[in-house]
Amino acid sequence: MKGWVLVTIGAVCILIGGVWALQGMGVIGGSFMTDSPTWLVIGLVVAVAGLVAIIVGARGLRRPA
Incomplete structure:
Protein backbone atom coordinates (compact mmCIF):
# COMPACT_ATOMS: atom_id res chain seq x y z
CA MET A 1 0.00 0.00 0.00
CA LYS A 2 2.83 2.41 0.84
CA GLY A 3 4.23 2.12 -2.68
CA TRP A 4 1.02 3.27 -4.33
CA VAL A 5 0.77 6.24 -1.99
CA LEU A 6 4.30 7.39 -2.85
CA VAL A 7 3.69 6.94 -6.58
CA THR A 8 0.46 8.97 -6.36
CA ILE A 9 2.05 11.75 -4.29
CA ILE A 14 5.48 16.41 -10.73
CA LEU A 15 2.30 18.00 -12.09
CA ILE A 16 2.29 20.85 -9.58
CA GLY A 17 6.03 21.40 -9.89
CA GLY A 18 5.74 21.45 -13.66
CA VAL A 19 3.02 24.09 -13.56
CA TRP A 20 5.04 26.21 -11.12
CA ALA A 21 8.17 25.89 -13.26
CA LEU A 22 6.28 26.86 -16.42
CA GLN A 23 4.79 29.87 -14.63
CA GLY A 24 8.23 30.83 -13.39
CA MET A 25 9.51 30.70 -16.98
CA GLY A 26 6.60 32.81 -18.17
CA VAL A 27 5.07 30.09 -20.38
CA ILE A 28 1.86 30.09 -18.32
CA ALA A 53 8.97 9.64 -4.63
CA ILE A 54 7.82 7.72 -7.72
CA ILE A 55 11.11 5.84 -7.96
CA VAL A 56 11.04 4.91 -4.25
CA GLY A 57 7.38 3.94 -4.45
CA ALA A 58 7.88 1.84 -7.57
CA ARG A 59 10.73 -0.03 -5.90
CA GLY A 60 8.41 -0.82 -3.01
CA LEU A 61 5.80 -2.18 -5.42
CA ARG A 62 8.25 -4.62 -6.99
CA ARG A 63 9.26 -6.26 -3.71
CA PRO A 64 7.38 -9.42 -2.79
CA ALA A 65 5.02 -8.98 0.14
Missing part, protein backbone atom coordinates in the same frame (compact mmCIF):
# COMPACT_ATOMS: atom_id res chain seq x y z
CA GLY A 10 5.02 11.78 -6.65
CA ALA A 11 2.79 12.17 -9.71
CA VAL A 12 0.91 15.05 -8.09
CA CYS A 13 4.21 16.73 -7.17
CA GLY A 29 0.71 33.59 -17.46
CA GLY A 30 -1.91 35.23 -15.30
CA SER A 31 -0.37 34.77 -11.88
CA PHE A 32 1.98 36.49 -9.47
CA MET A 33 4.37 33.60 -10.21
CA THR A 34 4.70 34.55 -13.89
CA ASP A 35 8.29 35.37 -14.94
CA SER A 36 9.59 34.75 -11.42
CA PRO A 37 12.87 32.80 -11.22
CA THR A 38 12.02 31.88 -7.63
CA TRP A 39 8.99 29.88 -8.77
CA LEU A 40 11.01 28.27 -11.54
CA VAL A 41 13.44 26.89 -8.95
CA ILE A 42 10.68 25.90 -6.52
CA GLY A 43 8.82 24.12 -9.31
CA LEU A 44 11.89 22.21 -10.42
CA VAL A 45 12.68 21.15 -6.85
CA VAL A 46 9.10 19.94 -6.28
CA ALA A 47 9.11 18.06 -9.61
CA VAL A 48 12.41 16.33 -8.81
CA ALA A 49 11.12 15.41 -5.35
CA GLY A 50 8.07 13.91 -7.05
CA LEU A 51 10.29 11.89 -9.36
CA VAL A 52 12.23 10.56 -6.37
